[in-house]
Amino acid sequence: MHYQAGDIVYVFYRNPHTQNVANVQEAAVVKNPEDPNGGLAVFLYETYYPISDEMAVFQSAEEAENAYQYYFGDVSGGEI
Template sequence: MDLNSHTPNYNAGDVVYVIYRNPHTQSVANVQEAAVVKNPENPEELALFLYETYYPLTDDLAVYSSEAEAEQVYNQSFGEL
């Protein structure tokens, strides 16, 4: 199954925004800028580079093209920033 088949067309070098939950405190989330890069484990796929970690770019991630869009979804889900 191609995990990137339903993901909007991103290219390596794009800047995107994600809602990121703190792994140590699950009640804390924020909008974070991330970079779209080639997956170092599989250069045929894209990944997100966030906090010095690579995350496969899959449909399981909520990725937004603009910070305003990510903040709007954040506010709907978690309340005001």
């Protein structure tokens, strides 16, 4: 997928304190200030995560919730 700085996306985010808890979280696509080549990153909880093929990024909350249901089996824990 092609993203641009300013896009709003949805990602799976694992709680760093409780690894078995994952949520759907809204995030912003931004220019990665740590990449001199101008790459993009997802900005979430005051942290930049470089966008890669290994990251689950969704363009809509519905798409993210459907994937969450498929992989984790319960959408009720998702946050948006």
